[in-house]
Amino acid sequence: MSAVDDAVETPREATEASEELRRLRMMMLIRRFEERTYQEYTRPGQRIGGFCHLYSGQEAIAVGVAAVFQKGRDRLINGYRDHGHALALGMDPKAAMAELFGRAAGCSRGKGGSMHFFDAANGNMGGHGIVGGQIPLGIGIAFALKYLNTGGVCFTLFGDGAVNQGTHNESLNLASLLKLPCVFIVENNGVAMGTQVGRHSAARDLVHRGCGYEMPARGFDGNDLDVVIAEVRQAADRARAGEGPSYLVANTYRFRGHSMSDPLKYRTREEAERARQRDPILLYQRRLWAKGTLNAEVLEQIEKEVAELVNAAVQFADQAPHPDLSELYTDVLAERYPLVKPASPADAAGRAAGAGGA
């Protein structure tokens, strides 16, 4: 039994407290996972390749969305800073680390890498490598959820850099026209790679970038988990009620560079120090401490658990086999060619019935 389940007393408070501790634990797991990824990436004999973007500092957003996310019903899609969301939606840290190591046991079978974590079973429609390229996909997923009358919502996440892409304008407009159940969430960490918001967006307040589309546009503290949950829930409820999309700007800060090679020269030590005071994990720990949900013993236990999970993930990834070279040509296409689809009226009913999708 984990620390999360131990620290409970009466049934109702117990549920709430264990939920809170679960969320804290997930934020801490993500942080631990990312910091370990940093170490593994920079270690001699590097086993993680390519571009790698860490989520440290932004955990409250992924965990806040996951708290509202209805598994089996909702979908999430986001950009390339995607490790945290994958874990928050339930991906096994082993599958996540194995993907970073490029192994066949990875969440994308070693073919996606850091920027392309996919997890269909958990409703995760992927991390996507081109800034803003996933926003039109997000509205398409929302379209399908509505078309199939599922009551589901697509949470479409992107960074502040993406608001300047054409896909951003196009998707917001079309989503609102079609009243799609889509919640757009800007993870505004203040800098698009190395270009601060003030240098990349004519409107400094990114909420303004979601105006003009006849949908609610709201900004809030993306480091406060409870605020994130409340805001995302409100937008999701609206989408589920058939009232269309919302635009949320979650203001946050990333502790690490854009990617592993970023020397962070565009930041002052003072700025980073101030941001550390607003670490979403620290804020949440203080809150739970004040409520009596958290104490030193429980915190220590959670720390131990997430450390063990991450250690086990690295160990697993290290020992997992690389994809067989025959995998090079698998998963390119779903069909075999020449493709014959005989005309048989009988299969129509079957196809319609099986149209739930991934």
Place this chain on the structure above:
Amino acid sequence: MPVIQFREALRQAMIEEMERDETVFLMGEEVGEYNGAYKVSEGMLARFGPRRVIDTPISEAAFAGLGIGAAMCGLRPIIEFMSWSFSLVCFDQLVNNAANIRYMSGGQFKLPVVFRGGNGLAHQLGATHSHRVDALYSRVPGLVVVAPSTPYDAKGLLKTAIRCDDPVIFLESEVMLSDRGEVPEGEYTLPIGVADIKRPGRDVTLICWSKMVKLCLKAAGELETMGISAEVVDVRTLRPLDLDTLTGSVRRTHRCVVVDEDWPYCGMGAGIIERLYHAVFDDLDAPIGRVCCEDVPVPYNHHLEQAMQPSVEKVVAAVRQVCYV
């Protein structure tokens, strides 16, 4: 057998598939209330309603991406581009998303989406509206590219494309939409990935697709009067290429001319010729000939535009060259 227009064949295919499968929908610019920029979707809004025939703003990246996202969830979108030239503004959606998602997710998703519309030169549309995207998409693993030449092929291939679990780039042509041809009543489908010999011949193989097929059939008629028997092979599917049918023909005729509307350098014809050479080098009696567009942007002026593209005369001349007559 009923004789119908190319656009009617496309429409029949879409209507039949939408009737047999609730997950199929049509989306694009002017497909609904306007009844289609080229009247391909005429009457479909009235028939299926706005839930399944959906007008979009002029916003290719949004609605192309929407189609891909919807396909990831099990729907079968038909996304109409008013012109394939306009797909250049959403190239990222097709090349990075439609083509890659299955592979980079380790096979977790199918992408059963069809993108269709007019491709290539029409009548004096100028450089921006006359792009041939054949090679742009045929070089991308993860995509399927189909380019029919007759109403019969168009209907049978579009029906298969809609049922296909992979993203299909379906290339039509504005100037072919009023072409008429025999199309049987009732259900039929045609295989994707199979070329078709449109006219058998002995002396030379003309390899072509889409509207170049009609041009090559005309050229074959002229060549007949000169005593040259030309076989016209309609590639029909540009990716995956049915190399066997192409090489089978060239092995019989020993001479070959590839006729396409693309630019010469790194064009579709160039890609096909490269594959042919490796397969049939020892069977050839002459280097493979090629007729394609001139290496310039597409001009507006009618005479310049005509001079820019393949013609019956150019095909006849190329055939005479490979036949050494």
